[in-house]
Amino acid sequence: MPGRTLVTLAIDDLVRELERLPEEGFVEAARDVVHGRVLAPRSLEPYQFFSTRHYTRNLIFKNDLFELLALCWEPGQQSSVHNHRGQQCWMMMGLGRLENLNFRVHDRDEVARTCRLEPTSVIEITRDQAMSVDPDEPVHLIRNVEAWGERALSVHLYSRPFDTCEVYCPERGIYMDVQLSYWSTHGRPCAPGR
Amino acid sequence: MVAPDAAAASLAAYRAAAAQDPRFAPHALDALERGPALGEGGMGQVVVAKDRRLGREAALKVIQPDLVDPTVIRRFEREAEVMARLEHPAIPPLYEAGTDARGQRYLLMRKVAGEPLSLVLRRLRAPAGVRAARMPDVLDALARVAEAVAYAHGVGIIHRDLKPQNVMLGRWGEAMVLDWGLARRHDEDAPTQDPGLTREGETIGTPGYMPPEQARGNPVGPPADVFALGAILCEVLTGHLPVEGATAVNRLLATIDGRIARPRDLRRDTPPELDSLAAAALALDPAARPTAAAFAADLRAFLRGEPLAAHHYGRRERLVRSARRRAGALLLALAVTALVGGAAAVTLRARGAQAAAEEGARLAAEARDALQRAMDLLAEADVLVARGAPARDVLGRVDAALAEGRTRFVLWAAAGVCLRTEQADRARDLLVESVDRFPPGLRELGLLHRLASSGLAGADTTVWLERLLAARAAGVRDALTCYAVGVDAGVRGDWRAAERAAGEALELDPRLAWAWELRAGARLHLGDPDGAEADATRALELEPWLPSAWQNRATARLRLGRVEGAVADLDRVIGLAPTRPEAFTSRGNAYVHLNDPTRALQDYDRALNLAPGHPGAWKGRGVALARLERRDEALEAFTRAIEADPDDADAWRNRAVLRDRLGDPAGAREDLDRTLALRPDDAAALELRGVARAVAGDLAGAEADWTRALEIDRSRANCWSNRGHARLLRGDPRAALADCDRAVALAPDSPDARYNRAQARLALEDLPGARADLERFVEVAPTHPKAANARAQLERLRMSR
Ligand SMILES: [Fe+2]
Numbered sequence: 004m005p006g007r008t009l010v011t012l013a014i015d016d017l018v019r020e021l022e023r024l025p026e027e028g029f030v031e032a033a034r035d036v037v038h039g040r041v042l043a044p045r046s047l048e049p050y051q052f053f054s055t056r057h058y059t060r061n062l063i064f065k066n067d068l069f070e071l072l073a074l075c076w077e078p079g080q081q082s083s084v085h086n087h088r089g090q091q092c093w094m095m096m097g098l099g100r101l102e103n104l105n106f107r108v109h110d111r112d113e114v115a116r117t118c119r120l121e122p123t124s125v126i127e128i129t130r131d132q133a134m135s136v137d138p139d140e141p142v143h144l145i146r147n148v149e150a151w152g153e154r155a156l157s158v159h160l161y162s163r164p165f166d167t168c169e170v171y172c173p174e175r176g177i178y179m180d181v182q183l184s185y186w187s188t189h190g191r192p193c194a195p196g197r
Numbered sequence: 198m199v200a201p202d203a204a205a206a207s208l209a210a211y212r213a214a215a216a217q218d219p220r221f222a223p224h225a226l227d228a229l230e231r232g233p234a235l236g237e238g239g240m241g242q243v244v245v246a247k248d249r250r251l252g253r254e255a256a257l258k259v260i261q262p263d264l265v266d267p268t269v270i271r272r273f274e275r276e277a278e279v280m281a282r283l284e285h286p287a288i289p290p291l292y293e294a295g296t297d298a299r300g301q302r303y304l305l306m307r308k309v310a311g312e313p314l315s316l317v318l319r320r321l322r323a324p325a326g327v328r329a330a331r332m333p334d335v336l337d338a339l340a341r342v343a344e345a346v347a348y349a350h351g352v353g354i355i356h357r358d359l360k361p362q363n364v365m366l367g368r369w370g371e372a373m374v375l376d377w378g379l380a381r382r383h384d385e386d387a388p389t390q391d392p393g394l395t396r397e398g399e400t401i402g403t404p405g406y407m408p409p410e411q412a413r414g415n416p417v418g419p420p421a422d423v424f425a426l427g428a429i430l431c432e433v434l435t436g437h438l439p440v441e442g443a444t445a446v447n448r449l450l451a452t453i454d455g456r457i458a459r460p461r462d463l464r465r466d467t468p469p470e471l472d473s474l475a476a477a478a479l480a481l482d483p484a485a486r487p488t489a490a491a492f493a494a495d496l497r498a499f500l501r502g503e504p505l506a507a508h509h510y511g512r513r514e515r516l517v518r519s520a521r522r523r524a525g526a527l528l529l530a531l532a533v534t535a536l537v538g539g540a541a542a543v544t545l546r547a548r549g550a551q552a553a554a555e556e557g558a559r560l561a562a563e564a565r566d567a568l569q570r571a572m573d574l575l576a577e578a579d580v581l582v583a584r585g586a587p588a589r590d591v592l593g594r595v596d597a598a599l600a601e602g603r604t605r606f607v608l609w610a611a612a613g614v615c616l617r618t619e620q621a622d623r624a625r626d627l628l629v630e631s632v633d634r635f636p637p638g639l640r641e642l643g644l645l646h647r648l649a650s651s652g653l654a655g656a657d658t659t660v661w662l663e664r665l666l667a668a669r670a671a672g673v674r675d676a677l678t679c680y681a682v683g684v685d686a687g688v689r690g691d692w693r694a695a696e697r698a699a700g701e702a703l704e705l706d707p708r709l710a711w712a713w714e715l716r717a718g719a720r721l722h723l724g725d726p727d728g729a730e731a732d733a734t735r736a737l738e739l740e741p742w743l744p745s746a747w748q749n750r751a752t753a754r755l756r757l758g759r760v761e762g763a764v765a766d767l768d769r770v771i772g773l774a775p776t777r778p779e780a781f782t783s784r785g786n787a788y789v790h791l792n793d794p795t796r797a798l799q800d801y802d803r804a805l806n807l808a809p810g811h812p813g814a815w816k817g818r819g820v821a822l823a824r825l826e827r828r829d830e831a832l833e834a835f836t837r838a839i840e841a842d843p844d845d846a847d848a849w850r851n852r853a854v855l856r857d858r859l860g861d862p863a864g865a866r867e868d869l870d871r872t873l874a875l876r877p878d879d880a881a882a883l884e885l886r887g888v889a890r891a892v893a894g895d896l897a898g899a900e901a902d903w904t905r906a907l908e909i910d911r912s913r914a915n916c917w918s919n920r921g922h923a924r925l926l927r928g929d930p931r932a933a934l935a936d937c938d939r940a941v942a943l944a945p946d947s948p949d950a951r952y953n954r955a956q957a958r959l960a961l962e963d964l965p966g967a968r969a970d971l972e973r974f975v976e977v978a979p980t981h982p983k984a985a986n987a988r989a990q991l992e993r994l995r996m997s998r
Pocket of ligand 1: 085
C-alpha cells in the first residue's frame with residue numbers, strides 16, 4: 004500500500020513481539036502488529052509441510068492468549084466454509100497469495116441447526132496486505148486459486164485458541180462443529196489422527 | 198448466536214412494531230382454514246389456506262415464529278411490497294398482507310396449481326436433457342418466465358434468485374415466477390432506503406444460477422436475472438448447470454473464476470441457435486448479455502422456426518437453412534456427394550505421390566465438411582425431436598447424417614438421437630457398429646451393457662461387460678471400468694467389492710448414474726436400505742429412464758416400510774419395462790402390505806403370464822389367496838412356489854400354516870421340518886412346530902422347540918405362554934408360572950397367557966392371583982373355547998371362600 008512502510012521480520016520475532024503484548028488491549032495491539040509487518044519467508048521453512056490431499060495446519064506457538072499457525076496450501080486447495088465464533092483471527096502471507104470469500108448467514112435456526120449462506124465479498128490476501136476476519140461477518144472460505152499455480156503459506160493468528168470450529172454445509176443448509184487438528188507442531192510432524 | 202432472552206425481547210419488539218405498522222394491521226386470520234404445506238423456503242412456510250368467506254383456496258406464507266432475525270422480517274415485508282407492485286400473468290397476485298392475532302406476519306397470494314420446473318426437469322430428464330417430447334413446452338414456459346422477468350425489470354425490480362425451484366408450471370400451461378423475497382429495486386438511487394437490507398456488497402442467490410458479479414458480492418442489476426435465465430436454459434437443454442461443481446461452494450468458486458460452460462460444451466447435439474442464446478445470456482460481462490425481453494423474443498423465434506438475434510448464422514448455415522426447406526433436394530445432393538467421394542477414393546491409387554498428397558488434403562477437407570454436415574443434420578434431428586415431430590422425419594435426418602460418413606462420432610450422436618426418440622434397438626445397432634469398426638470405446642460399451650441389462654435393447658449383457666473388463670485389465674482405470682468391476686463382483690455375489698468399486702467409479706465421475714444404481718443394489722444386498730434408497734434416488738435424478746434403479750429404490754422402500762412410495766416407483770418400472778416379472782411381483786407384495794390382496798393377485802397373475810415359473814409370484818399369489826380365504830387355491834400356489842424353488846423356507850412355512858388351518862397337522866409338521874432344515878433359526882417356524890408336536894401329544898418335543906425359539910427371540914409372548922402350559926402339564930407349576938409371568942408381561946391382554954397363568958396359580962394354590970387372571974380372561978375373551986371352563990373355575994373359587 005503506498006505511503007506505508009512494512010517491517011520485515013522473522014516468525015520468531017513476531018512471536019516474541021506478540022508475547023510481549025499485554026492481555027488488556029491485545030486485540031487492538033495485535034491488529035497493528037499484523038498489519039504493519041511482512042514475514043521473512045526463510046524463517047517459515049521449519050513449518051512448511053505440504054500435502055497433496057488437503058491444506059495442512061502447522062502449530063508455531065500457543066499460549067492461553069493466542070495461537071499462531073502456518074497453513075500450507077497447494078494450488079487448488081481450499082478450506083471449508085467455516086466460522087470462528089467470537090474468536091479474533093488475522094492472516095498474513097509467508098509465501099504466495101490466497102483468496103478469501105466472506106459469507107453472511109441468514110435464517111439461522113439453532114434448533115434444527117440449519118441456515119442459508121450468501122456470499123458477500125472476495126478479497127485477495129497478499130504478502131503486503133494482511134487480513135483481519137470481519138467480526139461482524141466471520142464466516143469465510145480461503146483458497147489458493149488453482150490458476151495461480153503456486154504454493155502458498157499463510158500465518159494465522161487466533162485469539163483466543165479454540166480447538167473446534169463451526170463448518171457450514173451449504174448443500175444441506177446445515178452446520179456442525181468440527182474438531183481441528185495439527186499436521187505438525189513446533190516443526191515436527193504429528194502422528195496421524197492427531 | 199441469539200441468546201434465548203435476547204430472542205424473546207426481539208420477538209416482543211417485533212410484535213409491538215407489527216401492531217403499529219398500518220400495512221400489517223391485525224386481521225382476523227380465523228377466516229382462513231390452514232391446510233397442508235406447499236413448501237418451505239429459506240425464511241417462511243407456505244401452506245394451503247382456504248378462505249371460508251370466499252370459498253377459495255390461496256397460498257399462505259408465514260414467517261416461522263421462531264425466526265426473529267430482523268432482516269428476515271424486513272425481507273418478508275419487502276416481498277409484500279414487491280409483489281404488490283407486480284401485475285403480470287406469470288407472477289402470482291398478492292391478495293393480502295397482514296399480521297395475525299399471535300403477531301405472526303403473513304402473505305396471502307394465489308395458489309398456483311402445478312409443479313416446480315425443478316421437478317419437471319428431474320422427472321423428464323432423458324439420458325441427457327429434457328425428454329424430447331416435452332422440450333417445446335418447457336421452452337415455452339421459459340419464454341413466459343423471461344417475459345415476466347422483463348416486465349419486472351421494466352418496473353424497476355430484479356428477482357435475484359431465479360432458479361427452477363422458483364418457477365411453477367401450472368396445469369393449464371401457465372408458468373409462474375415465485376419467491377420474490379430476495380427481490381430489490383434497481384432503479385433506487387444508492388444508498389437505498391434500507392441500508393440494513395440491501396447493503397452495498399450484499400449478494401444473494403443460488404450458486405450455479407448466479408452471475409460472477411453476484412458471486413463476488415458486487416452490486417447487481419437486471420443482467421443478473423438474464424444470467425440465471427441462461428443457466429436455466431442450459432439446464433433444460435443439457436441436464437447440467439453451466440457451472441461445474443459437486444457442491445454449492447465449488448460452483449460458487451467456479452463462477453467467480455469465470456469457468457462457465459456453454460450448452461454445446463456439455464452436450465454436443467444442442468441446437469446451435471439455443472446454444473448461442475444461452476451463451477449470450479451467460480456472458481461474463483453483464484453489459485454483453487441480452488435483455489430479458491430480447492431473451493424471451495429469441496426463445497419465441499426459435500419455437501416458431503425463425504432466426505434468432507443472438508445467433509450468428511454462417512454462410513453455410515444460411516445455405517443449409519434454405520436447403521432444408523427443400524429437404525428432398527438436399528437428400529439428393531447428399532447422395533451425389535457420397536458417390537463422388539467413392540469415385541475419388543478409387544482414382545487416388547492411380548496417381549503420382551505429389552498428386553496423391555494434394556488429393557489427400559482435398560479429401561480430408563471434404564471429410565471434415567461431411568462431418569460438419571452430419572452434425573448439422575443430427576442437430577436438426579434433435580430440434581425435430583424437441584418439437585415433437587413424427588419419428589419418421591427424425592430418423593430421415595439420422596439416415597442422412599449417417600450417409601455423410603459413419604464415423605465414431607456420428608454413430609454416437611445418432612445413437613443418442615435414437616434413444617431420445619425411444620428407438621433403443623436402432624441405437625443399439627449403431628453402437629454395435631461403432632464398437633466393431635473403431636477401437637474399443639468405453640462409453641459405447643458401457644451404454645450397450647446398460648441397454649441390454651435394463652431390458653431396453655439386446656440381451657448380450659456379458660459380452661459388453663467382458664470387453665469393459667478387458668479394457669480394465671489393459672490398465673484403463675476410469676469410472677466405466679470401475680463400474681464394470683463392480684458389476685462383475687455383484688454377479689459373483691461379492692457385494693462388498695461391488696459397493697467399493699461403485700464408490701470408486703463415483704469418485705471418478707459422480708454423474709455416472711449406473712454406478713449410483715449399482716451401489717444401491719449392493720447396499721440392498723448388504724442390508725443397508727437407507728443407503729440404497731439414497732443412491733437409487735441419485736441415479737434417478739441423473740437418468741430417470743433406468744428401470745432397474747426404480748426397482749432398487751422400490752425394494753429399499755419396501756424394506757423401510759414406505760410402501761406407498763414403493764408402489765409409485767414400481768409403477769414407473771412397469772411403465773418403462775413392462776416385461777419384467779420382478780416388478781409385478783414386487784408391486785404385488787406391496788399391495789399385500791397395503792392390505793389389498795385383490796390388486797396384488799392381478800399383479801402376480803401378470804408376472805406369471807410373463808414368467809410361468811416365477812417362484813416369488815407363486816408365493817405372493819399364495820399369500821394373497823390366503824388373505825382372500827381362498828385356501829385351496831392358496832395351497833396350490835404355495836406348492837407351485839416350492840416346486841419352482843425348493844430352497845425357499847418362507848414358501849414351506851407359509852404352506853405349513855395353511856395346511857394346519859386346513860386341518861392337516863401331519864402335513865403342516867412335514868413342511869415345518871423342511872422349513873427348519875433350511876433355516877434352523879426360524880423362531881416362528883419353531884413355535885409352530887412346537888404347537889404341532891404338542892397337539893400330537895409330544896410335550897417334550899414341543900417344549901424343546903419353544904425353548905429354542907425363545908433362545909432366538911425372547912419377545913414371543915405366545916411361546917412363553919405355550920411352554921408354561923406344557924410345563925404345567927408335565928407337573929412343574931413353578932417353572933410354568935415363571936413362563937406365564939413373562940408371557941403376561943409381554944402381552945397383558947393375551948387370553949391364552951392369562952388362562953395358562955391362572956392354571957399355574959391354581960396349581961400353586963395362589964387363589965386370589967388365579968381369580969384375577971380368570972376374571973381378566975373372561976373379560977377380554979368372553980367367547981374363547983375355554984371361557985366356559987374359566988367361568989366354572991371362578992364359580993368354584995367364589996364358593997370355596
Ligand atoms: Fe478461518
